[in-house]
Amino acid sequence: MTRLPPSILAGTLVLFLASIAAAQPPGMGMAGGEMPNAKQMSGVPLPVGDLPVGTVTVRVVRGSMANPLVDQTVELLGGPSPVTVKTNQTGHAEFAGLKPGTRVKAVATVSGERLESQEFEVGSAGGIRVALVATDPEAEKKAAEDRKLAQAPAQPGIVVFGDQSRFVFEFGDEGLNVYNIFEIVNTARTPVQPPSEIAFDLPDAAEFASVLEGSSPQAHLAGKRLTVTGPFAPGTTLVQVAYTIKPSSGDLTIEQKLPAALNQVSVMAQKMGDMHFASPQIAQHQDMTAEGQTYIVGQGPAVQAGQTLTFSFSGVPHTPVWPRNLALLLAVGVLAAGIWGTARAGKATSADEARRRKLQATRERLFAALAEVEEQHRAQSIDPAQYMARRRELVAALERVYADMDEAAAA
Incomplete structure (x- = not known):
C-alpha cells in the first residue's frame, strides 16, 4: 500500500x-451526529479566558455531558488546605480566589468510583475548567451488548x-x-x-x-x-x-x-x-x-x-503535447526523405549495400532513442536541460546519417 x-x-x-x-450550521456536531467520548476528556484541565483569574470550575457528570450530577461533593487538593464545594444544578463546582501558581487537583467520589483530575497550576491569566466523568452503568451495559452484537452473523x-x-x-x-x-x-x-x-x-x-x-x-x-x-x-x-x-x-x-x-x-x-x-x-x-x-x-x-x-x-497547469508531436513529425519527415533518397540509388555494389545497411541500422537506433527521450520529456521524467541537450545530439546525429545515406545513394 x-x-x-x-x-x-x-x-x-x-x-x-x-x-x-x-461552515456547518450552528448546533451541528461531529460526523453522523456522534459526540466525543466524555471519558477521554475526564480530568483534563482546560485554560479559558472567560473565567476570572484564580478561578477553577469542576463539572461532574455521569457518562456524558448531558447527564450532570447535582449536589455532588468536589474537593480541590493542594494549596494551604483542601477546599470542598457542592455542584450546582448544572453539575458545576466553582473554586474562586485561588492564588496563581498554586498546584491543585480536583477529586470527587461517585457511587464508590474515585475520580481525579490531572494536577495543574492555577494560571495568572483567566481560569481553568475541568470535567470529571463517572462511569454510566447503563452505558457500559449497552457497550457490552454492542460488542456482542458486533460478533453476530451479518444481516x-x-x-x-x-x-x-x-x-x-x-x-x-x-x-x-x-x-x-x-x-x-x-x-x-x-x-x-x-x-x-x-x-x-x-x-x-x-x-x-x-x-x-x-x-x-x-x-x-x-x-x-x-x-x-x-x-x-x-x-x-x-x-x-x-x-x-x-x-x-x-x-x-x-x-x-x-x-x-x-x-x-x-x-x-x-x-x-x-x-x-x-x-x-x-x-x-x-x-x-x-x-x-x-x-x-x-x-x-x-x-x-x-x-x-x-x-x-x-486553467490547469499542463505539459503541451505539440513539442513531442512536432519532434516526431520532423523525425518521420527526415526518415521519409532518407527512404526516398535511398530508393533512387539503383543497383549498389556489395560494399555499398553493407554500408547502406549499417547506416540504416544507425538511423533506426537514433530514431528509437529520439522517440524515447521525447516520451521521457512528455512524462516529465527527464530534466529539461538534459532533454534539450540530448535532443540536439540525436537530431544532429540523424542529420549526419541521412547526409551519409544521400551521399552513398548519389555515388
Whole structure:
C-alpha cells in the first residue's frame, strides 16, 4: 500500500476539515451526529479566558455531558488546605480566589468510583475548567451488548459514505494527484452485507492507482476497479485510494460514480495560478490559504447511490503535447526523405549495400532513442536541460546519417 503524502496529512487535510466544520450550521456536531467520548476528556484541565483569574470550575457528570450530577461533593487538593464545594444544578463546582501558581487537583467520589483530575497550576491569566466523568452503568451495559452484537452473523443491510468522506486534489511531479477518501458507515449494531458489492471504476485517464496505507484490508484494487468486500462491521470502515491524471490541456473534468449514498460532498483542491473549479454537486466553495499555498475548499448536499460526481477544473497547469508531436513529425519527415533518397540509388555494389545497411541500422537506433527521450520529456521524467541537450545530439546525429545515406545513394 502507498502512504498518504505528509503534505496532505500535516497541513492540507487539517485545513480542509477545519473549513468544513466552520461552515456547518450552528448546533451541528461531529460526523453522523456522534459526540466525543466524555471519558477521554475526564480530568483534563482546560485554560479559558472567560473565567476570572484564580478561578477553577469542576463539572461532574455521569457518562456524558448531558447527564450532570447535582449536589455532588468536589474537593480541590493542594494549596494551604483542601477546599470542598457542592455542584450546582448544572453539575458545576466553582473554586474562586485561588492564588496563581498554586498546584491543585480536583477529586470527587461517585457511587464508590474515585475520580481525579490531572494536577495543574492555577494560571495568572483567566481560569481553568475541568470535567470529571463517572462511569454510566447503563452505558457500559449497552457497550457490552454492542460488542456482542458486533460478533453476530451479518444481516442484509446497507452502508453509506459518511460525512468525513472527501475528495482531495493536489499537483505533483507526474500531474494531478487525486485522493478519494471514503468513510463507509454501518449504523446498525450488527454487521451488514449490502445487496451488491461496493465497487468503483476509476476514470479511464487514471494512472498509478493504489490503495493508501491505513485503509481497510477489505479494499482491493484490480486495474482501475476498486472493490470493498463485505460484510461491514458496525461503525466505520476507512478506504483511501489515490491515482494520478496527466492533464493534456488547461481544462480537466473528473467523474466518479457512487455505488452507495454519500451524506455530503466535501472537496479540497490545491489552486495553481488562475485555476478555477466547478461542480454541480458543490453548493459553495471558497479559497483558503495554509503555509503559503492556496486551496479551494467546498461542500455540497447528499448524493444518492448510482449518481455521478463531476469535478471540473479550468486553467490547469499542463505539459503541451505539440513539442513531442512536432519532434516526431520532423523525425518521420527526415526518415521519409532518407527512404526516398535511398530508393533512387539503383543497383549498389556489395560494399555499398553493407554500408547502406549499417547506416540504416544507425538511423533506426537514433530514431528509437529520439522517440524515447521525447516520451521521457512528455512524462516529465527527464530534466529539461538534459532533454534539450540530448535532443540536439540525436537530431544532429540523424542529420549526419541521412547526409551519409544521400551521399552513398548519389555515388
